[in-house]
Amino acid sequence: MLVLGISGSPRPEGNTARAVQRALEVIRGEGVDTEYISLAGRNIGFCTGCWGCRATHTCVIDDDMTEIYEAMRRCDGLLLGSPVYMGMVTGQLKAMMDRTVLLRVGGVFELSGKVGAGIACGGFRNGGQELVLQNIHTYLLQLDVLVIADGPPFSHSGAAIAGVIEQDELGLRTVDNLARRLAAAVKRCRGR
């Protein structure tokens, strides 16, 4: 069992990177293996809408997505983190999301049955974290991935951080809770 965590921040050691890596640490503590990918510094071109992937389930663009496709295919759970940029996910994460359309073309949903969850990190308390989580959840649903939220005791839309992660005690609890929920969901989905 494997959970893949992806940070959609251009900052390799920023709040989102730290949030995703913290969640992965909690997930490992629950006995589930993890893999981490940061989109910082990655070469990820925009989808051009050529639909070459319809026939081949591969992309005509040769860049860092190749590695990400394989990681997404082999994981059982997918954890996506994004900073809030102008109330939405980052361009880096959206570029990655669009390129994964090949995982759902031609009536084949390659990620069906996997579970997924989101983490949003904003500078402000109500800076758009909920919309970012909705962006991530909508994306996961498009891939037929089962969406997990943070669950009790708070049970809102997922994990949300405001400001510097280490100073956001409540936000950290949503990250930890989400991580435990995701680990449990992966185990349930894999019949363990």
Ligand SMILES: Cc1cc2nc3c(=O)[nH]c(=O)nc-3n(C[C@H](O)[C@H](O)[C@H](O)COP(=O)(O)O)c2cc1C
């Ligand atoms: C271009 C840009 C736009 C941003 N827009 C928002 C925003 O709409 N709402 C918000 O709360 N924070 C916003 N921020 C702040 C970041 O979301 C925040 O600093 C976050 O923790 C950065 O994550 P990182 O450390 O993983 O890069 C913005 C930052 C940048 C650079």
